[in-house]
Amino acid sequence: xxxxxxxxxxxxxxxxxxxxxxxxxxxxxxxxxxxxxxxxxxxxxxxxxxxxxxxxxxxxxxxxxxxxxxxxxxxxxxxxxxxxxxxxxxxxxxxxxxxxxxxxxxxxxxxxxxxxxxxxxxxxxxxxxxxxxxxxxxxxxxxxxxxxxxxxxxxxxxxxxxxxxxxxxxxxxxxxxxxxxxxxxxxxxxxxxxxxxxxxxxxxxxxxxxxxxxxxxxxxxxxxxxxxxxxxxxxxxxxxxxxxxxxxxxxxxxxxxxxxxxxxxxxxxxxxxxxxxxxxxxxxxxxxxxxxxxxxxxxxxxxxxxxxxxxxxxxxxxxxxxxx
Ligand SMILES: Cc1ncc(COP(=O)(O)O)c(C=O)c1O
Numbered sequence: 001x002x003x004x005x006x007x008x009x010x011x012x013x014x015x016x017x018x019x020x021x022x023x024x025x026x027x028x029x030x031x032x033x034x035x036x037x038x039x040x041x042x043x044x045x046x047x048x049x050x051x052x053x054x055x056x057x058x059x060x061x062x063x064x065x066x067x068x069x070x071x072x073x074x075x076x077x078x079x080x081x082x083x084x085x086x087x088x089x090x091x092x093x094x095x096x097x098x099x100x101x102x103x104x105x106x107x108x109x110x111x112x113x114x115x116x117x118x119x120x121x122x123x124x125x126x127x128x129x130x131x132x133x134x135x136x137x138x139x140x141x142x143x144x145x146x147x148x149x150x151x152x153x154x155x156x157x158x159x160x161x162x163x164x165x166x167x168x169x170x171x172x173x174x175x176x177x178x179x180x181x182x183x184x185x186x187x188x189x190x191x192x193x194x195x196x197x198x199x200x201x202x203x204x205x206x207x208x209x210x211x212x213x214x215x216x217x218x219x220x221x222x223x224x225x226x227x228x229x230x231x232x233x234x235x236x237x238x239x240x241x242x243x244x245x246x247x248x249x250x251x252x253x254x255x256x257x258x259x260x261x262x263x264x265x266x267x268x269x270x271x272x273x274x275x276x277x278x279x280x281x282x283x284x285x286x287x288x289x290x291x292x293x294x295x296x297x298x299x300x301x302x303x304x305x306x307x308x309x310x311x312x313x314x315x316x317x318x319x320x321x322x323x324x
Pocket of ligand 1: 084085086187188189190191192193194223224225269271272296297
């Protein structure tokens with residue numbers, strides 16, 4: 001049989017199962033957001049992962065690390081505190097591999113999140129919504145203490161989390177841009193994305209690359225991100241690897257989530273709007289070069305919040321302590 005040649009290669013590869021297909025996401029130039037012709041802004045589209053977020057990479061790394069350590073034995077349940085994406089990614093992989101998973105998350109998350117977790121067969125334990133992700137962490141720690149039927153991968157303190165980016169996402173970006181990365185912008189949640197990229201980029205490029213964290217203002221939560229001023233600094237974070245930390249408001253996160261959609265047709269979650277806003281600010285301070293930022297997840301889980309359809313001011317006034 002003669003097959004005509006493909007016009008648009010690469011296609012993304014051929015894999016043994018969906019877990020193996022995690023990663024190798026596209027890098028898309030956002031020309032309409034660039035403030036200057038010589039500065040190119042690139043979105044690393046982690047929303048293209050199987051469950052729609054960057055956390056597929058982390059969940060796979062956490063589970064492979066547990067397998068290597070022999071921590072997932074018969075009768076053991078994986079237990080993880082997570083406000084969403086990591087739980088959904090762990091649930092997908094646990095289902096595929098036949099592992100039991102329990103996630104602890106705030107009780108004010110949206111229906112979509114609960115449904116996605118249940119769809120993949122995870123058990124959910126709710127922590128008090130007003131205590132946010134810190135409350136979920138505390139509850140999971142209490143459950144796991146002294147109970148060896150639980151194994152807690154604990155993404156906040158597990159080097160497998162940043163290593164997923166050090167050995168994956170960061171290498172893909174370097175490869176696509178032939179090592180020409182001048183600024184890298186990501187959000188700060190567990191810190192895994194920033195730490196893994198910062199380590200790899202600093203090793204490969206030294207000080208020519210600027211590593212920038214987008215951090216929500218204290219008391220103004222942006223879904224998926226945390227303020228270090230809230231009193232918990234995840235153990236995997238080494239602040240000395242960050243060149244800059246720039247605050248972003250919840251309103252700006254919403255406005256820029258809408259700009260991504262309206263100007264570039266990128267349907268992303270709210271933290272990606274916050275990160276895009278900082279990426280454009282960094283781009284405006286440069287004369288030339290490549291700015292790479294992370295699109296952490298797609299928008300499906302946030303639809304019911306009205307973030308894409310309500311007037312911006314109405315969205316900005318929504319109770320941002322509710323986990324969309
Ligand atoms: C939507 C979203 N954005 C950003 C982040 C931050 O990533 P990291 O945990 O690697 O700091 C997360 C992590 O929880 C997330 O779920």
